[in-house]
Amino acid sequence: MTTPIPQTTPDEKAAPAQPKPSILNLGRKEMLALVAELGEPPYRAEQLWRSIYHECKTSFADMTNLAKGFRASLEERFSIDPFTPALHLHSRDGSTDKALFRMADGEMIETVLMRYEPDAHRKRRRTACVSTQAGCALGCTFCATGQQGFRRQLTTGEIVGQVLYVARIAQAEDNALIASRAIAQGEVSGITNVVFMGMGEPFANYDNTMKAIRVLNDGQGMNIGARHITVSTVGLVPQILKFADEPFQVNLAVSLHAPDDETRSVTMPINRRYPVATLIDACRRYVEKTDRRVFFEYVLLAGQNDSAAQAHKLGALLRGMLCHVNLIPVNPTEKGSYRRPVQARSLEFQTVLLTYGVPSTVRIEKGIDISAGCGQLRARVLDQAEATASA
Numbered sequence: 001m002t003t004p005i006p007q008t009t010p011d012e013k014a015a016p017a018q019p020k021p022s023i024l025n026l027g028r029k030e031m032l033a034l035v036a037e038l039g040e041p042p043y044r045a046e047q048l049w050r051s052i053y054h055e056c057k058t059s060f061a062d063m064t065n066l067a068k069g070f071r072a073s074l075e076e077r078f079s080i081d082p083f084t085p086a087l088h089l090h091s092r093d094g095s096t097d098k099a100l101f102r103m104a105d106g107e108m109i110e111t112v113l114m115r116y117e118p119d120a121h122r123k124r125r126r127t128a129c130v131s132t133q134a135g136c137a138l139g140c141t142f143c144a145t146g147q148q149g150f151r152r153q154l155t156t157g158e159i160v161g162q163v164l165y166v167a168r169i170a171q172a173e174d175n176a177l178i179a180s181r182a183i184a185q186g187e188v189s190g191i192t193n194v195v196f197m198g199m200g201e202p203f204a205n206y207d208n209t210m211k212a213i214r215v216l217n218d219g220q221g222m223n224i225g226a227r228h229i230t231v232s233t234v235g236l237v238p239q240i241l242k243f244a245d246e247p248f249q250v251n252l253a254v255s256l257h258a259p260d261d262e263t264r265s266v267t268m269p270i271n272r273r274y275p276v277a278t279l280i281d282a283c284r285r286y287v288e289k290t291d292r293r294v295f296f297e298y299v300l301l302a303g304q305n306d307s308a309a310q311a312h313k314l315g316a317l318l319r320g321m322l323c324h325v326n327l328i329p330v331n332p333t334e335k336g337s338y339r340r341p342v343q344a345r346s347l348e349f350q351t352v353l354l355t356y357g358v359p360s361t362v363r364i365e366k367g368i369d370i371s372a373g374c375g376q377l378r379a380r381v382l383d384q385a386e387a388t389a390s391a
């Protein structure tokens with residue numbers, strides 16, 4: 001299902017207003033400083049933070065617990081959302097939404113919301129997959145974003161804003177479940193997990209990503225537990241080591257995708273800067289320092305990296321490390337030439353890893369019908385725009 005967003009009129013285009021900065025760029029201390037600057041007592045910062053991140057208010061005017069004058073001052077200086085939704089897609093099975101956002105400078109980014117129904121072992125979960133850059137410079141050949149090139153870094157507000165957008169959807173869904181008595185008031189789940197696996201390399205935008213994590217993790221706001229947040233890197237070694245020194249328990253995922261330099265360099269140019277041995281050494285040092293498991297992402301490309309011999313190499317490489325491998329049969333991109341392996345091949349790969357004591361999961365595929373793979377929706381929208389322009 002596609003919900004087109006109304007376009008601006010020619011008159012609006014003729015006189016563009018200078019966009020106000022988003023308040024989502026402020027960390028806790030900065031918000032406290034802002035409140036002091038506006039002559040309000042410190043507890044107002046707490047109220048404002050909760051209104052934005054816990055109650056998910058979409059306008060300052062709706063924050064009726066704040067004094068009218070204070071709301072007017074905020075309205076004058078800031079916006080809340082740093083972008084406007086350009087497209088919102090909902091997968092046929094209802095499990096996945098994908099949103100495309102247009103930012104003030106016209107750049108576009110994607111965010112995915114994945115829903116997991118509760119079962120005997122786990123509660124209801126909703127995961128937000130967010131972007132950290134518009135485009136990406138690292139050029140992995142299987143990735144739609146990599147095929148589009150780097151545009152710019154996202155601000156903290158643009159990263160946090162993506163989670164807030166899907167948190168509002170989650171809030172509306174929770175309220176509907178309460179109204180239909182499917183869940184009790186105390187069972188609301190909101191957004192339970194955040195993965196930094198959308199467009200861009202989070203560690204190439206390190207400071208804004210870390211600041212966004214602190215905002216998401218804040219107990220008075222969205223309160224997303226650090227252990228429910230995962231940062232995925234293509235393998236920037238200096239940043240992996242820096243990340244090991246961060247004070248929070250956020251998960252680290254590493255996009256490995258091949259067990260040797262020969263195979264990895266073909267699909268991931270970054271491997272020429274940080275080869276497999278250097279990368280795995282950094283991961284082992286990360287585990288030693290943090291005592292936390294590393295998650296290795298391994299996109300299975302039929303005929304490229306999914307042979308039994310490659311599974312044996314991967315098993316030998318990771319043997320003895322505190323880690324988990326996520327095997328992901330590729331989401332073929334329209335411009336890419338990769339094929340998805342048959343399911344039996346994925347399961348065979350998994351069985352070989354087990355013989356080395358390396359645990360793994362074949363990841364559940366979600367949102368194939370709405371181009372949920374990183375960068376696929378932006379690519380599709382731009383292609384359609386080009387086709388329309390040249391028609």
Ligand code: SF4
Nearest residue numbers: 136139140143146200
């Ligand atoms: S997989 Fe990640 S790092 Fe590689 S090109 Fe795509 S967005 Fe960039």
